[in-house]
Amino acid sequence: MSEKHVGRPLLRKEDPRLLRGDGRYLDDLGRHALAAAFVRSPVAHARITDIDVGDALDVEGLVAIYTHEDLPGRIAEPLPLLIPHPDLTHARTPYCLADGEVNHVGEAVVMVVATDRYLAEDAAERIQVTYQELPPVVGIDQARAAERLVHDEIPGNVAARSVQENGKGDAHEAIAAAPHRLTLDLAIERSASMPMEGKGVLAHWDADDRTLRVHTSTQTSTSVRLAVAAKLGLPPDRVEVIAPDVGGGFGVKIVHPWPEEILVPWAAMTLGRDVKWVEDRREHFISSAHERGQQQRIEVGFDGSGRLHGLSVEIWHDNGAYVPYGIIVPIVTSTQLLGPYKVGAYRVEFTSLYTNTVIVTPYRGAGRPQGVFAMERTMDAIAEHLGLDRLAVREANLIRPEEMPYDQGLVFQDGRPLIYDSGDYPTMMRMIRDLVGWDGFEAERAAAAAEGRRIGIGVAAYVEGTGMGPYEGAHVKVETTGEIVVSTGITTQGQGHYTTLAQIAADALGVGVGDVTVVTGDTRRFKYAVGTFASRAIVTSGNAVAVAAGKVAEKAKRIAAAALGGGVRAEELELADGVVRHRDDPARSIELRTVAVLSNPLRYAFDEAAKAATQFAAAVTAGDEPGLEATGYYMPERSTFAAGAHGVVVETDPETADIKILRYCVVHDCGVVVNPRIVEGQVHGGVAQGIGGALYERIVYDDAGQLVNASYMDFLIPFATEVPHIQTAHMVTASGVNPLGLKGAGEAGVIPTSAAVASAIEDAERDRAVVVRRMPISPSELYELRKGRVHV
Amino acid sequence: MKPPPVVYHGPDTLEEAVRLMAEHGAEAKVLAGGQSLVPLLNMRLTAPARLVDVNRLDDLAYVHSDRHGVRVGALARHADLEHATHAFETIPLLRQAVRTVAHPTIRNRGTTVGSLVHADPCGEMPAVLALLDGEVVLRSERDGERTVPARDFFVGPMESACREDEIAVEAFFPRPAGRTGSDWRELSRRNGDYALCGVGTLVRVDDAGAVSAAKAAYIAMGPVPQVVDLTAAAADGDWSAAADHAAEQLDPEDDIHASAEYRRQLARVLTARSLRAAYEAVAP
Numbered sequence A: 001m002s003e004k005h006v007g008r009p010l011l012r013k014e015d016p017r018l019l020r021g022d023g024r025y026l027d028d029l030g031r032h033a034l035a036a037a038f039v040r041s042p043v044a045h046a047r048i049t050d051i052d053v054g055d056a057l058d059v060e061g062l063v064a065i066y067t068h069e070d071l072p073g074r075i076a077e078p079l080p081l082l083i084p085h086p087d088l089t090h091a092r093t094p095y096c097l098a099d100g101e102v103n104h105v106g107e108a109v110v111m112v113v114a115t116d117r118y119l120a121e122d123a124a125e126r127i128q129v130t131y132q133e134l135p136p137v138v139g140i141d142q143a144r145a146a147e148r149l150v151h152d153e154i155p156g157n158v159a160a161r162s163v164q165e166n167g168k169g170d171a172h173e174a175i176a177a178a179p180h181r182l183t184l185d186l187a188i189e190r191s192a193s194m195p196m197e198g199k200g201v202l203a204h205w206d207a208d209d210r211t212l213r214v215h216t217s218t219q220t221s222t223s224v225r226l227a228v229a230a231k232l233g234l235p236p237d238r239v240e241v242i243a244p245d246v247g248g249g250f251g252v253k254i255v256h257p258w259p260e261e262i263l264v265p266w267a268a269m270t271l272g273r274d275v276k277w278v279e280d281r282r283e284h285f286i287s288s289a290h291e292r293g294q295q296q297r298i299e300v301g302f303d304g305s306g307r308l309h310g311l312s313v314e315i316w317h318d319n320g321a322y323v324p325y326g327i328i329v330p331i332v333t334s335t336q337l338l339g340p341y342k343v344g345a346y347r348v349e350f351t352s353l354y355t356n357t358v359i360v361t362p363y364r365g366a367g368r369p370q371g372v373f374a375m376e377r378t379m380d381a382i383a384e385h386l387g388l389d390r391l392a393v394r395e396a397n398l399i400r401p402e403e404m405p406y407d408q409g410l411v412f413q414d415g416r417p418l419i420y421d422s423g424d425y426p427t428m429m430r431m432i433r434d435l436v437g438w439d440g441f442e443a444e445r446a447a448a449a450a451e452g453r454r455i456g457i458g459v460a461a462y463v464e465g466t467g468m469g470p471y472e473g474a475h476v477k478v479e480t481t482g483e484i485v486v487s488t489g490i491t492t493q494g495q496g497h498y499t500t501l502a503q504i505a506a507d508a509l510g511v512g513v514g515d516v517t518v519v520t521g522d523t524r525r526f527k528y529a530v531g532t533f534a535s536r537a538i539v540t541s542g543n544a545v546a547v548a549a550g551k552v553a554e555k556a557k558r559i560a561a562a563a564l565g566g567g568v569r570a571e572e573l574e575l576a577d578g579v580v581r582h583r584d585d586p587a588r589s590i591e592l593r594t595v596a597v598l599s600n601p602l603r604y605a606f607d608e609a610a611k612a613a614t615q616f617a618a619a620v621t622a623g624d625e626p627g628l629e630a631t632g633y634y635m636p637e638r639s640t641f642a643a644g645a646h647g648v649v650v651e652t653d654p655e656t657a658d659i660k661i662l663r664y665c666v667v668h669d670c671g672v673v674v675n676p677r678i679v680e681g682q683v684h685g686g687v688a689q690g691i692g693g694a695l696y697e698r699i700v701y702d703d704a705g706q707l708v709n710a711s712y713m714d715f716l717i718p719f720a721t722e723v724p725h726i727q728t729a730h731m732v733t734a735s736g737v738n739p740l741g742l743k744g745a746g747e748a749g750v751i752p753t754s755a756a757v758a759s760a761i762e763d764a765e766r767d768r769a770v771v772v773r774r775m776p777i778s779p780s781e782l783y784e785l786r787k788g789r790v791h792v
Numbered sequence B: 001m002k003p004p005p006v007v008y009h010g011p012d013t014l015e016e017a018v019r020l021m022a023e024h025g026a027e028a029k030v031l032a033g034g035q036s037l038v039p040l041l042n043m044r045l046t047a048p049a050r051l052v053d054v055n056r057l058d059d060l061a062y063v064h065s066d067r068h069g070v071r072v073g074a075l076a077r078h079a080d081l082e083h084a085t086h087a088f089e090t091i092p093l094l095r096q097a098v099r100t101v102a103h104p105t106i107r108n109r110g111t112t113v114g115s116l117v118h119a120d121p122c123g124e125m126p127a128v129l130a131l132l133d134g135e136v137v138l139r140s141e142r143d144g145e146r147t148v149p150a151r152d153f154f155v156g157p158m159e160s161a162c163r164e165d166e167i168a169v170e171a172f173f174p175r176p177a178g179r180t181g182s183d184w185r186e187l188s189r190r191n192g193d194y195a196l197c198g199v200g201t202l203v204r205v206d207d208a209g210a211v212s213a214a215k216a217a218y219i220a221m222g223p224v225p226q227v228v229d230l231t232a233a234a235a236d237g238d239w240s241a242a243a244d245h246a247a248e249q250l251d252p253e254d255d256i257h258a259s260a261e262y263r264r265q266l267a268r269v270l271t272a273r274s275l276r277a278a279y280e281a282v283a284p
């Protein structure tokens, strides 16, 4: 057999094209399209009393102005609630264009179409909207107090309230009966996905063919297609949706349909012209989606060795003005909070609250960073309370490998039971202990102290449910040239799918990775898919590619056996080095591309290859299908659980309170690794975002509901200079759920970073008894904490 | 994020530029490196009817040094100043400070004179000009050339004495007299960001090593660059006492990145560190 590709650190096939600038992002397309711009609400909460477009009408190049009144049929109705849930009792979703009321700064009110974006903005600027302002609800405190309401008819600003218990007894009783008890109040602030490329939509209506083609910078083209078809009243077969190269998603682009994904195609149909909208950075800040903002109250009961007897967590989750994506984020926090630990009796209750701010939907990590922060801060508090080593407390509570699969007794975000399929957490913790230098740290601390420097160490661990259903599929085809084309419905935003999926297909078909071309996110090529989110692509699509490629291999053997003749049976054949050959007698072989030729009997010989396949030569038998191709699907019965632990050493300046990361270590288990280089890249990118969340990134609203740092000048994303070198160690506990043994890796890096950094800062500051209860933290805030002033 | 319509002028000579400003000054803006102006235009935070682009005035792209100091023409980029060895040898503070202005790509386009006219209270070069008691040369059709000393030039946040019909043609940074050490340091959230607090210091010593003059200038600590004379406070070489004295003179504000109290603490810490470094650079 030729050498396997899965498991090798191959270079990314997509990089040369992207690095040379040959990528085709949304704004590279549709050069002659009309441009759309939007008038967006400048106020957080108001009734619209008048819209006067008079001044805009003489802007040269203006093509159309639309308000809610102009929208027909289902386009005038609220956008869909994508993920309903029984506990989501008071769901509100936005309109494409505001219907008489706005609920956050940035909500779209008027759509303007002009011959270019400059002119569209000129016209938009001249449109006068009169707002009768209402008092806004900003922040979780105000939402909880409920003295003002976001939506008049929704009491207490509560969208959802949900309780889960793990069936291991009454948590409050267990806590009350435990030898020790602690209560912690924690908070994580708002952040956002912030992909380099914002959203964007280009629509082309072919009036002759009655076909709509939509390019959109999305994480799910198949679902956008169905949503657009439904809203516009078109048969799905008349709608094509393509995700071109996408410059990052991180969750915000799984939300759909965005108002613009409906309005731009509708305008293209109405005007009979191509229309394009490209989101600018300010629009992205004020009208896309945010995440993270939560308050948490934790009560924990434990014994003298730090073992948990009971854990009760209450979460207040800021869901923004609407909930089109349901309550996935707080569900994930509630369930994934448990991490690699057994916590005794567990009760979690969350309240998901409306505020007059941008909607909240999953951002890489999707509620897990908050959950891990809660759990790991609790572990540190227990260690502090008992005077025990922080790692020892964690180790005392770990699920053991022999307890796998381990049922946490909860229902996960996919509606399936939260059962960890595999994992070796004690080994993982031993590895991070060694990698970060936990045992030698006191000597290091003393050496630093001798120089007047203060350093601290922290560790945090997580478990991440990945690879959830319902399914993904793939189509694999061997061309008569020998090229293999793999089409999947999932989209790609730079994760390296063109390489990893090619590795899987190449192994199944005995060809090189260079022979495989992967197509993603184009509904013309593959219609059935869910999307790229929740660390699921490699698990679901990877296994689907293996299924489809496996079917192709079987067919190739069948046809090759017939072609080789001489009594060769298909079972005796194997695929390797681009040929189908006899396992014991490799000389008896036939090229795979010839098999492809033979598999499609032709009547007309239009080229040399076709000549070989005319009906007098071909080898496809009656009952078979033409073409060396197959479609395969993978439907996981439930999620598969990856895990990891991060260790970090920080230095805090005794005078300036500046915070510097000296060392960052990651132990990472995502089951069988398809491509270690790509996994490491994913982990590094995640850690960079995690450091952003720990030390820099924070969406700031003022009391009036204005987003005051809606630019990269004041919303601080770490530069390369702020991201330390990251040491990564892999371990492999194969998934017990899917045939390839894969677990997801996309979100991993970001999950425990805030928890680990908080722990390290607290450790560095232990002489000053600083307690970190809220992230992110800036030098200014650390300074205020040292002074014993409230952590604002 | 597209600018509103604007009439563009690209004069080839200073005379023509000055004439254009005389004619249209009230509704025109000078476009230099564009690193501050273009973002403002794109966000429609400013909407001049005309732009007078000075980028063709190659004669103004100079950095000249002599024993009196360093003259920087209106078209010299931050990077030109940073890399001019003679300027560094004449006044080390210039390079010490200018290399903390933004990132290299921005310094490649942004002009030093433009940043003086822009008068951002967080900008490094206004504070450097103030600390050195420098001046800015302005040109208009009405008055010809006039020279405004730093103390009169920075009027308020983002507001300089450059009138709407004037073009700033040159900045002059005088060389500190005697045996004077300098230092620039700042703390910013990320590498290259505008500083939370920045301080530049000059410490002059006599032959015996005693401090004969000391002063500090601050960014992000008030509406205009704040210059504090520390000659008396630093006379006996007690840097932290001098720093405490300096911090008391400052009146910073809260913003989303730092509390006023924290900024004052930074001023204290950075001043002490900076004075020591400036002193050690020239101490016998």
Ligand SMILES: Cc1cc2nc3c(=O)[nH]c(=O)nc-3n(C[C@H](O)[C@H](O)[C@H](O)COP(=O)(O)OP(=O)(O)OC[C@H]3O[C@@H](n4cnc5c(N)ncnc54)[C@H](O)[C@@H]3O)c2cc1C
Binding pocket: B029, B030, B031, B032, B033, B034, B035, B036, B037, B038, B054, B074, B100, B101, B102, B103, B106, B109, B110, B111, B112, B113, B114, B115, B117, B118, B120, B122, B123, B124, B125, B162, B166, B167, B168, B169, B192, B193, B194, B195
């Ligand atoms: C990401 C980023 C980070 C930055 N960080 C810093 C920083 O840390 N510190 C810092 O000091 N600066 C920083 N800057 C600003 C940078 O230094 C600018 O270059 C400078 O502020 C303005 O210079 P300019 O040549 O680009 O001027 P422009 O942007 O072209 O003009 C700025 C203003 O000055 C006026 N003007 C310019 N030249 C003249 C002239 N000769 N006569 C009359 N009026 C004139 C213009 O009309 C305009 O009002 C940053 C900029 C960016 C984009």
